[in-house]
Amino acid sequence: MKIDMHTHIFPEKLPDFTRKFGYGDFIHLDHHRPGYARMMAGNRFFREINENCWDPEIRIKEYEKFNTTVQVVCTIPVMFSYWAKPNDGLAVSEFLNDDIAGAVEKYPKNYIALGTLPMQDTELAIKELERIKKLGFPGIQIGSNINNHNLSEPQFLPVFEACQELDMAVLVHPWEMMGEEYMQTYWLPWLVGMPAETTRAICSFIFSGLFDKLPELRVCFAHAGGSFLATIGRIEHGFNCRPDLVAVDNPTNPREYIGKFWIDSITHDADYLKYILPMIGSEKICLGSDYPFPLGDLEIGKFIEDMDLSDSVKEDIFALSTAKWLNIDLKDYQ
């Protein structure tokens, strides 16, 4: 059994939020040719997507080819809209979450929903968290920073407390990448900024003591945790040599948190996956693809199938780790 826990889905039709709210460059869709649409931020072209972005049936046919029967779905990070006025951010979140809820309702054995929250307003974020909990969502997806505030900032703690309280898992996805404005060539925000963002998020969780404050909170970090595991030597050494700068809110060595959070398997590199496996343990690595985007692992873990790993390690990565992260019963998807 293969569950792909990192995929993005999108509504086929999107309200014109910019017109509705009267400001901003909210994403809208330009269905310029059959089966395709341009995502536009105001007049700025963001990305072309096709129907595998919005059509649950087409998606199922595509991912079945790679022995996958279940997708965990969440929105595309550009939709986070954390910059919007709080109530407008809430309205966007509600729309996206209702759309995803519809797909899950129609194909309950094929889709699992992660919701979006208006993280720019703690109260509204918790309100929407409670609503999607009632809709049956087992978790949420949030950005690696919120309007450039690190996830360690105190305004986010009540949201994470509510996630623990409500048994809602968290996927942290890089977005609003550091340095993006100065790295416009060669796709550097995606190739360099994203792994750094995820590392920033993990460090923010660790150094602020979030994992200790919320021992039952289950968090997964995208793209194999960015470069965190590769640079843990530097991070740990920084903690040891300058506690006055690093250990100000948490006296525990950052290396001790490896194994306390989940990561996805998106390394595009069997050697690196093999390197991090004994560090973090197979029970903390979840099959992910970033489907349907080209930067994703669109063969959905085929490189892991091809690796010389035990059946039990593969079972962990392909299904059991995700089941534990989301606290779901795999029988519901068989």
Place this chain on the structure above:
Amino acid sequence: MKIDMHTHIFPEKLPDFTRKFGYGDFIHLDHHRPGYARMMAGNRFFREINENCWDPEIRIKEYEKFNTTVQVVCTIPVMFSYWAKPNDGLAVSEFLNDDIAGAVEKYPKNYIALGTLPMQDTELAIKELERIKKLGFPGIQIGSNINNHNLSEPQFLPVFEACQELDMAVLVHPWEMMGEEYMQTYWLPWLVGMPAETTRAICSFIFSGLFDKLPELRVCFAHAGGSFLATIGRIEHGFNCRPDLVAVDNPTNPREYIGKFWIDSITHDADYLKYILPMIGSEKICLGSDYPFPLGDLEIGKFIEDMDLSDSVKEDIFALSTAKWLNIDLKDYQ
């Protein structure tokens, strides 16, 4: 024999550049107690340093304890001053380079100099490069970006061409870290931003085709290449799946450049060093420490001595790789 190729040195006395030039927050020193000084950027405290930052003799006694007999020395990146007016940047570079030249002149078997250039002005940078070449410097140190311009920008090409022409090696050191203004807690610019900066620099070299344009240029990237080698899977996949964004200036797969540049050994992690060794080869890894700063490997490669590696691999890392990178004759330092 152990050569430490990544160390920083600083003049004991620094002119008051801010007063001299009439603007800016150039670093000045406040010798507030014997053997120590505060580096100040205007009224802002930057870092306390001690005499092992400026006294070549004290340094030799310290690094001899770790079986090291030669240090490659360069300035502290905060001194790059790329933001200064070109002629003022040149004056700062000249002062720093002359100071380093003095240490090398006094202890020619113990120090090797890397110069600083006013990279904000191509012509002046080349002028200073030619001057320090005559002083006997085998190379330079530059930042990972120059006033937020990537090293792939065309204005830097003549400097790199001159480096190749003059047989001057290049050390790329992270500085002006992406996202720094938003990551003021937990030393994140040093722990997260620096590895990302170095990765950005390597990608800028590769994707702009610099290694092909200048096949004889010898470049070393600090801190084991940042997170480049750990994230090469993602970088390569980005190159393959979106050539329209990534392969615009160079059609060659980025993985093929591994082995064409040098990195230092500063991983603070024997496992990670062991992981990257077969990727890049021992002849491309140079012993580095970041001495005398606390984030450095202040036991100067002791963790490598303790690793289960062949003598020939250790000889490469401890001396031969650096000799080839700098094109120096080790006999001159025995």
